Amino acid sequence: MNEKKKIEIYTDGACNPNPGPGGWGVVILYPNQEIPVEMNGGEANTTNNQMELMASIKGLESFTEPQENIVLYTDSKYIRKGITQWIDIWKKNGWQTTEKKSVKNESLWKRLDTIAQKHQVTWKWVKGHAGNQWNERADELARKGIPKVSKILPLDDQAAIHIFTGVSFLTKEKIGGWASYLRFKTHTRSICGKVDNTSSNRMHILSAVQGLQLIKKKYPVHIYTVSGYLKDAASRWIHNWQKNNWQTKEGKPVKHKDLWITLNPLVEAYQLSWHLVSKKHSPEEMSVVKEMARSILKNN
Numbered sequence: 001m002n003e004k005k006k007i008e009i010y011t012d013g014a015c016n017p018n019p020g021p022g023g024w025g026v027v028i029l030y031p032n033q034e035i036p037v038e039m040n041g042g043e044a045n046t047t048n049n050q051m052e053l054m055a056s057i058k059g060l061e062s063f064t065e066p067q068e069n070i071v072l073y074t075d076s077k078y079i080r081k082g083i084t085q086w087i088d089i090w091k092k093n094g095w096q097t098t099e100k101k102s103v104k105n106e107s108l109w110k111r112l113d114t115i116a117q118k119h120q121v122t123w124k125w126v127k128g129h130a131g132n133q134w135n136e137r138a139d140e141l142a143r144k145g146i147p148k149v150s151k152i153l154p155l156d157d158q159a160a161i162h163i164f165t166g167v168s169f170l171t172k173e174k175i176g177g178w179a180s181y182l183r184f185k186t187h188t189r190s191i192c193g194k195v196d197n198t199s200s201n202r203m204h205i206l207s208a209v210q211g212l213q214l215i216k217k218k219y220p221v222h223i224y225t226v227s228g229y230l231k232d233a234a235s236r237w238i239h240n241w242q243k244n245n246w247q248t249k250e251g252k253p254v255k256h257k258d259l260w261i262t263l264n265p266l267v268e269a270y271q272l273s274w275h276l277v278s279k280k281h282s283p284e285e286m287s288v289v290k291e292m293a294r295s296i297l298k299n300n
Contacts, residue, residue, distance in 0.1 A: 006031060007071070008028070009026065009059040009060070010029075010073045011055035012052070012075060013053070013054065020278050021046070023051060023144065024040060025138040025143075026038065026039040029134065036137075039062065040141040040145035041058070049078050051142065052079050053079065056072060056083075060119060067119045076125075083112065083113070083116065087113055154275075157220075161183070163181070163211040164180070165179070165204065165230075166178070166181070166292060167207055169199075174199070175198070175297060176203040177195075177294060177297040179296065180192070181289040182214055182215070191210050191211070192293060193206075193296065204227040205230060205259040207289075208225065209259060209263050209266065218269070218270060220271040221270045222272075224275045225275070225277065238267060241260065
């Protein structure tokens with residue numbers, strides 16, 4: 001290979017939280033070209049590994065003609081080992097691992113494999129956050145590619161009611177505060193309360209229950225929470241719990257059964273969308289409702 005014609009690609013992915021909003025970044029260094037080519041992008045719901053894959057894919061897909069000497073640098077051992085060691089085994093096993101499990105991110109690996117075969121690529125691992133100029137730049141681009149909160153959350157949906165939930169919990173005292181803040185177009189309502197001898201999870205459920213009980217008309221509803229437990233349970237598990245007489249799939253009683261029984265008909269009554277909010281992608285209303293929950297504990 002002619003070293004002078006070597007093309008170097010630095011890739012990186014980022015996700016905050018993981019899973020959650022993510023971004024990918026690519027820096028391409030061409031021979032005899034001082035200014036590098038930079039690319040980035042992102043998705044609202046993804047994982048860090050998916051963004052690492054997407055960065056490599058996007059970098060290689062940027063070429064319109066096959067290239068004979070590409071060196072692709074990644075700080076992801078998942079990418080480096082996956083494309084150089086594991087992928088042949090996966091393909092031989094029908095895209096199953098050696099443990100007979102489906103390969104995670106199969107569609108992205110297939111896409112990467114297809115584009116990589118069009119070029120001659122040398123895959124190199126580089127330590128992340130270790131002062132490498134172009135790795136640092138790829139990381140910066142990936143973080144910039146993470147979608148902003150306005151693109152992740154449907155805050156501008158004027159046809160829906162928006163419920164923002166917040167919780168404050170004193171672990172030692174087992175005292176919790178909960179709050180719900182409702183917004184519909186220019187109208188707002190809020191409610192909050194305090195509970196003794198409780199848990200943080202109960203407070204998250206209660207904040208959703210109380211918010212939904214304030215609704216008088218059947219508009220679509222967006223509910224925002226920082227609790228993955230609440231989001232997953234209310235959107236995925238609750239129906240099976242009801243069918244199983246409020247037992248888990250392991251046959252154990254569902255925790256906080258009384259609140260889930262109260263929430264269930266509310267979930268069924270409205271066209272609900274649940275949104276998990278991260279600290280770095282949090283709308284102003286989440287700060288407001290969090291402070292309401294804190295204040296109820298301070299003032300009582």
